[in-house]
Amino acid sequence: MSTFDAHSPPPPRPRAWSGVERALAAVGLSGKALVIAAPAIWLTIFFLVPLAVVFGISLTMKQFGRPPYTPLLTNEDGTVQLTLHLNNYLRLFSDSLYVAAYLSSIKIALISTAITLLIGYPMAYAIARAPDRWRNILLMLVILPFWTSFLLRVYALSGFMRGNGVINQFLGLFGIPPLVMMQTDFAVYVGIVYTYLPFMILPLYTNLVKLDGALLEASADLGARPVRTFLSITLPLSRPGIIAGCMLVFIPAIGEFVIPALLGGPSTLMIGRVLWDEFFANTNWPRAAAVAIAMLIVVVVPIMLLQRAQDAEQDKERGN
């Protein structure tokens, strides 16, 4: 489907770009190489190299001065010395604060991902099965919060759950004493589910909308109950969508800072917050870098799983 009419001749246009091509050819560059090189160089400098820098600095020690860490390479009488400190990593294992923060981040991320899946799956399925004219509106309603400021949504939620917030005022109408929701782990769970729900719904929807209705009808005709049809057909076929959605929630949730900072209490331990405090409150850059590397190790497997799930979806599309 294209917007071009194949039968009318293309409108005459001045060759505005031929100069560009000649100039490129003159310096021995093909357009193709440039197209690849520009983003590749940018990503190398501003994404890959920084990760290497983080690793390097995680092997230094904090010191007073600028920059606030010991140099990796020192030059003494003509001999270059490389000094590596493993203290930061040893501290990650020996200090119970870090261990507890890691375990608690993983626990919070896992549980909230599961809750998001339980809420998001029926929503995605309902949208995929909705009549055509409804579907776009519903999809738009999912996408709109995704575009709306993350910070503001967390803030909106905090106004909702406060001691004298909307929920407690509503409960008060029935004479129920106010619940303490803010500054608890519960608030963090609600916050993650609330803010990441669109990330779960969209990949699930993309998968479920392609589900062949004939399979479901065949199953029903053969006498299977809806629950059975769902468990033996819909659920297995939507596996790539489930994996993609879960990873899109789990990975950022592990490193979440804003939600525990605004909704969680002082006892809510999350690794993103620990990293933030090491950096901003303690100005211990090497320690923060070591925390980042350790966090990276936790998310690397989920990132690969996500990549594989997305590749599988794309291959399926190409196959069709």
Add this chain to the structure above:
Amino acid sequence: MRRGWFLPIAATLGFAFLYAPIVSLVVFSFNESDLVTVWSGFSTKWYGKVLADPQILGAAWLSAQIAFCAASIALVLGTLCAVALVRFRKFRGRTLLAGTVSAPLVMPDVITGLSLLLLFVAMEAIIGWPSGRGLLTIIIAHSTFCMAYVVVVVQSRLRDLDMSLEEAAMDLGATPVRVFFDITLPIIAPALVSGWLLAFTLSLDDLVIASFVSGPGSSTLPMVIFSKVKLGVSPDVNALATIIIGFVALGVAIATIVQLRAHPKRAKA
């Protein structure tokens, strides 16, 4: 197929959960009382207060500049990257490029922010650039993560694109650069608009990365909001939030209309 009651009810509850807090935030931004959650009468005085606050206005202007530049850089680089990934099927490092460009999508913000800050500090120590941190470093950081989103949007449009048009133009003797600007670009224009808008809003929204790479005197709007919100819920933040949400809703509406016009049969978003 029999339609059950479960799905509609679940979807309704889910949407209520998504929207109730935002609706209550908007409603209470028109509240007269200083107490955010006790309704005492309609008033727009908090909007007046926001629009007269030089700190908020300054931060908003800074954020808008950053978002404009970052979205534009991300659009150019992201489009090039999408073309490379979709049109050039085989080249060395393709897998690496595909992985590297999508990694910032899910990378926790604290890692992205910290790693870029450490890079800028190390670069300043070695080559003297960038001197200090502020507008420029935030723009670079935002371009990098926004680029990933542009790639996703443009890539999916390029994949759907009928390649025979480009091939026909090539057969008629047009050079690749001319084909791109005369044929490909006009067709993928709606995707470019939505990619730019998405990048713009993401940049406008970012708190964590900007906090790491900003310098003294360059507080973006989310940074100002965060410092206010940490002190508790306040009605002027509600008013500011309502203004921002209004802008975003307008932007999304425009982007949707652009896409619907472009291909009315298969409007997906």
